[in-house]
Amino acid sequence: MLIGDVARRSGVSTRMLRHYDALGLVRPTGRTAGGYREYSAEDVRRIFHVESLRSLGLSLKQIGRALEDPAFTPSALVGDLIRWTEERLAREQELLERLRAIDTSAPAGWQDVLRIVALMRELDSTSAARRNQAVLAGSEGAPVPAELLARAVLDESDPHVAGALRWALARSDGDGRAVLGAGTRSEDVAVRRRAVLAITEMPGAPGAAAVLEGALGDADATVRRHAALALGRQGVTAAVPELVGMVVEGSNDVEAAEVLGALSREPGCAERITAALADALAAPAADSATRIRLTQALVELEGAPAQEVLHHLTRDDDPAVALVATALAGVIEERPPDVP
Structure with missing residues (x-):
């Protein structure tokens, strides 16, 4: 032929x-x-x-x-093909996300496009100082796409750069919530932590509370704690169990106690929080240090039920707990009537 x-x-x-x-x-x-x-x-x-x-x-x-x-062998060939294809798809996915970020910013001209591309290039730098400088410099010019900032937050491991990115994202006009929400469902716990922390710094964003409530069920304690503190400050009572758990564990317990105190001013919430703290005090596993932290948390609460539990603790079998309760009860009695 x-x-x-x-x-x-x-x-x-x-x-x-x-x-x-x-x-x-x-x-x-x-x-x-x-x-x-x-x-x-x-x-x-x-x-x-x-x-x-x-x-x-x-x-x-x-x-x-x-x-x-x-x-x-065919198996080696196919294995190589799979790896090359995965790498190519990852590159194309990254390009797609960058194009979407540019499109979201609705650039008025090529100068805007080039500025965003330059920021993307700087955010890919191996130098944390350059990445940090790029974020701060970018925030001083035209608005940076919120989606771009949100993706950078999820990828950033340096705490200083991450803080700058969260700050820039919180003051941006766009909405990076969808990207951050997807980050809270990542298999990578570090990504979930970054996502939740970023959402806590933009509490007014639509749907942020719903995402944080979902994070209360996360397997990672750090994710749950970030979410609980933010929700508690917003008056969301679903955060109460996790906040009480933070007091028990001694993890940001002072901050958690203060948030519980603020929540106790919500209608019908004081008795619920008091009951949760009392249950934790009576738990067989609660050692002296734990019971002291719980006793200290009681003084932050509004209402007679918390004061009754506190006065009961002044006669506690544990001398250290009784001493702390007695001192705190005295502080409460000396408060002016209009001071919570």
Whole structure:
């Protein structure tokens, strides 16, 4: 079969067939009396073999190795293809996200596009100082896309740069909540922590409270604590169990106690918080240090129920608890009536 016939039947151009011949991939086994290339049925099958491998993304050099090297197994080839494809898709996904960030910013001209691209390049720097400088410099110019800032927050491991990014995001006009919300569902606990911390610094964002309430069920204690403190400050009583748990564990217990005190001013909430603290005080596993922290938390609460529990603790079997309760009860009694 002459080269023109092969090209028509295989869909491979005569130019490519000659290139395959020059590379040694598919050399016609025969020649006509006039010196023209003549392909056998086996040659045609090899052409289709080459085209199949090309469709998987292999280079011609890789195809030549696959066809000629007995040690080049299909499993190794497929494994390499999977890795190359995953890397390519990751690059394309990153490009897509950057294009969306630019599109979200509604650039008025090429100067805006170039400014955002320059910021993206700086945020990819290996230098934390350069990344931090880029965030601060970007915030002084035209608005930076909130989606871009939110994605950078999720990726940033340096605490100083992360703080600058959260600050810039909180004061941006856009909405990075969707990106941050997706971050709270990441398999990477570090990403979830960054996402929740960023959301706590933009409490007025639509839907932020709902995302934080979902974070109360996170497997990671740090994520739950960030969410509980932020929700408690917003008057969301769903945070009470986690806040009480923080007092028990001694993790940001002073801050948690203050938030519980503010929540106790919500209608019908004081008795619930007092009961939760009393239950924790009576728990068999509560040691002296834990019970002292719980006793100290009681003094932050509004209402007679908390004061009753506190006075009861002045006669506690643990001398240290009784001493702390007695001192705090005295402080409460000395408060002016209008002081909470």
